[in-house]
Amino acid sequence: MSESIKQTIRSFIVENFLFGDEAALPGDAESLIAGGIIDSTGVLELVAFIEEQFGFTVADSDIVPANLDTIDAIAGYVGRNASAAAAA
């Protein structure tokens, strides 16, 4: 489950932020902000993608780097919330 979430997120980052340049994809634990990949508009694009792709609403209080600044963090956050949404 987690690996397929990660793969979906990586594909989104490559397409939407790196314009197909896979070589520029950061490691799963690297900061997307420090890498210059995501800025303030980019975060909103990421949140819109998560909501649409994984079928749950991202609470405003969840929009923090701890949840969204690395591929690992996003996958963990999505994993927790998508399963909660499915269980509900």
Add this chain to the structure above:
Amino acid sequence: MCGLAGYLGNVAEPERLLAAMGDAIAHRGPDGRGLNVIAPEGSAPGAGLSHVRLSIVGLADSAQPMVSEYGELAIAFNGEIFNYVELREELVARGYRFRTSGDTEVLLKLYEIYGPECLCRLNGDFAFAIWDGRAKRMFIARDRMGVRPLFYTEKAGTLYFASEVKALLAVPGFHAALDPLALDQVFTLWSPIAPRTAFEGVFELEPGNYMIADASGRRISTYWSLDFPDAVDVRPELNEDDRAAQLRHLLEDATRIRLRADVPVGSCLSGGLDSSIVAALAAEMAPRGLDTFAITFDSAEHDESSFQKLMARHLGVKHHEINCSEADIAAAFPDVVRLAEKPLIRTAPAPMYRLSSLIRETGMKVVLTGEGADEVFAGYDLFKEAQVRRFCARQPGSKFRPHLFRKLYPYLPGLQKQSAEYLAAFFGADAAPLSDPLFSHRPRLRGTAAAKLFFSADLKSRLAGYDAADDMIAQLPERFSRWHPLHQAQYLETRFLMPGYILSSQGDRMAMGNGVEGRFPFLDHRLVEFATTLSPSMKLKGLKEKYLLRKSMADKLPAEITHRVKQPYRAPDSRAFSGAVAQEQVHAVLNPSRVAGDGLFNAAAVDKLVQKCAGQSAPSFRDDTAFIGVLSTQMWLDIFQGTNRRASEAA
């Protein structure tokens, strides 16, 4: 105000070359032409000067190149010496005689008497070249702030120089090629770092510098540079009212001498504080009334027309405005790149070009503007941002302090929804070391450099190991580290971005594209030097920018203007190219096979960027920067490298 060109060395057909160089910059001087060839004698090099004239002072009797009384000196001069009246009176009192009424002869006489020392006596915006037949040398100088341009190159031992690089393209055997390091600098700092230009082998004479060139070579010296007191010597202002009065006096005098002209002088109104101040002072001094000029936008986030009209009504001036639509920006953009002569990462010069066309159509050729106040009195958001970042860094992890970033940028919708943690992360509040000399500028540099993602693998490998920001640090004076953080930030802005982008790409080049001269009271060096002695809190007080300036001028302005928070001048960027006509233009310039053939950018990624921007109403800072940066670079290649490129395509 005008354009100049020339050479030192030996040239096969000097008249023809000088005429061609003048033709290339004819837009700078529609009112007159002249050239002067000094034939080589003995072992001396030959020399030539070419001049295109925009007549503003000494309309009837100041043609150029001007030769001195006994024929030893010849000058080609672009710009104005605003204090020429006082300098002339002083020389007349000492027994010198003048044949003309203008500033050119005064400048020539001052050089004849004082040599290079004459520069310290000038209050003006200038670039000029003087052939000194006594010493068989060329003396070339540029004003302190970098208002007027001067470029040079060398070919087969001959030095060529001109107001714009276009004139150097007329030099036999010269081929334009884009300097990859300059491109990296544009994609980091918004402009090349002087003396480097976008053109390989072409350099600019830096502001505050002069060059002496003769048969033995060329030497460049600095006669003025921006300086600040050491931070330990900065004291709180004891008498704020006195300082405000001094400021007011200097600003009035700076405006007064900038109204000197034999043609009417107008004033631009942006709707902000600075241009309102200049217009208010000028309106009182203009005997026949003042004409003001403004640009308006369709989009509410860019348009400031309600403030412009408010100010025009307040002053009772004759106000002119011109609207700049997104389609207008797109249509003008190739001309903008041709005039700016460098890749751009913003469209903001385009509306300025449109504004200068309005000024010209109204029949005027000189305008005052508020340019420079944000650098000199700390008006830019960047200064406040750096202050907030320092404030956050003192309490890392604070849940409250980063909310101040939102307050700084009320016009950026993307920021309004962000958490304190994200705000801190975006602005590097917890990350950048306070000891970094570029601390104030890091978020901007990092945000801009993110657009380098689109560089091709080939370009990335050519630039491997190069960092434009490190290059900028290497240029800082030794005393920089001793200055107050606000003064450091002001220095970076005033030394690099102001001449490299604001005064050139957005200033001189856009105005002179329509034969209009801009004059900037806030950049009078007396005012600039005065402001460096003010304590930082007189400039940025808390988060109130330009504090003392507002105070000194409050009685002349409506309260809505005096207390208005700085709104940065911006224009629609990638969005300007979303219309059907502009999209056709974009697809032609960014055609994937051409982009790939030129080899600078990743063509597949650029193609996706074009699609993404076309479908989005509010692209991110990075995407906007990249789109305009790539588009303008490809246009630059079309315009300046076109001939070479067509030859290689045919081969």
